[in-house]
Amino acid sequence: MAEQQRVVALDRLGMSDLAKVGGKNASLGEMIRHLSSEGVRVPGGFATTAFAFHEFIDASALRTRIDAALAKLDVDDVKALARAGAEIRSWIVQAPLPAALERDVEAAYGQLLGQSSNAPVAVRSSATAEDLPDASFAGQQETFLNVIGLENVLHAVKEVFASLYNDRAIAYRVHKGFAHADVALSVGIQRMVRSDLGAAGVMFTIDTESGFDQVVFITSAYGLGETVVQGAVNPDEFYLYKPNIAAGRPAILRKERGSKAHKMVFSDAAAGRPVTTIDVPLEDQRRFSITDAEAAELARYALIIERHYGRAMDIEWGRDGVDGKLYILQARPETVKSQAGQDAQRLRRYRLDAPTRLLASGRAIGQKIAEGTVRLITSAAEMYRVNAGDVLVTAMTDPDWEPVMKRAAAIVTNRGGRTCHAAIIA
Secondary structure, rough: OOOOOEEEEEHOHHHHHHHHHHHHHHHHHHHHOHHHOOOOOOOOOOEEEEHHHHHHHHHHHOOHHHHHHHHHHOOOHHHHHHHHHHHHHHHHHHHOOOHHHHHHHHHHHHHHHHHOOOEEEEEEEOOOHHHHHHHHOOOOEEEEEEEOHHHHHHHHHHHHHHHHHHHHHHHHHHHHHHOOHHHHEEEEEEEEOOOHHHHHEEOOOOOOOOOOOOOEEEEEEOOOHHHHHOOOOOEEEEEEHHHHHHHHOOOEEEEOOOOOOOOEEEEEEHHOEEEEEEEOHHHOOOOOOOHHHHHHHHHHHHHHHHHHHHHOOEEEEEOOOOOEEEEEEEEEEOOOOHOOOHHHHHOOOOOOOOOOOOOOOOOOOOOOOOOOOOOOOHHHHHHHHHHOEEEEEEEEOHHHHHHHHHOOOOOEEEOOOOOOOOOOOO
């Protein structure tokens, strides 16, 4: 019997390898192999396998301890969830990687970088239950950007392995009915797209509010795309009409400029701070972060990807500030409006039974009306204060808030767009 693979190049993978390398890495390989000829650019790299993850857990004698810690856990008890998650993650980070895995990662890493030994890479997670048509798992595990050097890559691999047991990931699996032991983690290592010097964002091949499937919806902001997916900025928005995209005609139906007050850029990786968030100059805030031509090019990529997968897609992209080119960083099935079926085609209107005094206004995600006790929360550490039916009010949310999102009747934030992870999961 042939020895199991621990590391595989992305260009050797496809969607048939979902059980081996998870949804994200399988999709990256699928696009590299089948869509590069149509002009879709995806950064190259390699992935560790589910076998490598299980081998590591078993070699470290952690499986029984992890199973025992999770078997008695009530994920709705936020404090107990935090304690259990932190304990499991510490076990994993402190355990040594198997020597065979270290050797394979070192070989693949050297081949990826060639002569550019100090080139930065992204180290990303890809769970084997991730990016399924009915469950996105968006943002549940960790991503590490601007990682430089083999030693830092190997440490980031362990950190990504450990993030399978983030509080939010544990809770999300329970809420979605996945057994913890059935999910493994693959780690993807890719060359960094220098969007820290350019722009990045998210696009959907469906309107995320109405479910209208004849538009591509793009969000964009300066710097690394983490600010958009984490909901840390109010991004620019573009709506493009699919029939015009396909016909090569002007396709922008509407565009709105976001405030884009902050951007994430590279920092001093050697000092342990690989990225940092800085203010965007006012003159740049007043401009769109991508041109109309770039929005049209992204929309064309989106249609190619949607046609290949045969379903509505949720796509992350980046514009490299060095070479000026647009890259696709990942693509997964859209899991909200496209799953609603005929119900998504029905127009519903909601109204208050009686006039009330307006206290604040903003952009809505969803169409329903909610009521409840206002619960002002300053950080995720206070999540335990949120009771069922509360209206959660905070500066912004990210996937760390997943354990209480379903508990809240509504969520009000100061920042974040309609394509951030929190909006997708909520």
